[in-house]
Amino acid sequence: MTDMKEFDHEHQYKLFLIRMNLEKKGMPDNQKKVMRQTFIRACGQILVVMRDEITRFVEDQAIEIMEDMWKQVYKVLSQPEQRGKRQG
Numbered sequence: 001m002t003d004m005k006e007f008d009h010e011h012q013y014k015l016f017l018i019r020m021n022l023e024k025k026g027m028p029d030n031q032k033k034v035m036r037q038t039f040i041r042a043c044g045q046i047l048v049v050m051r052d053e054i055t056r057f058v059e060d061q062a063i064e065i066m067e068d069m070w071k072q073v074y075k076v077l078s079q080p081e082q083r084g085k086r087q088g
Helices: 009-019 029-056 059-077
Strands: none
Touching: 009 029, 029 059
């Protein structure tokens, strides 16, 4: 049986913070709350897109769409200022 904790939104949020090199310790409480809510809402949106939108296409087209979406995300995440490196 699959360990569902791996797919728990809190676990994924913690992984997101690590991948983005973000420290919760230094964040104001309101920023922590808003960031967590935004992350979870974005996860919900992508799940809806995958369930309701992408499944309307044949497999090859669906794969092409998901690859394009990944490229768009990767482009943003590859920019240093998007990975928590920006000090302001």
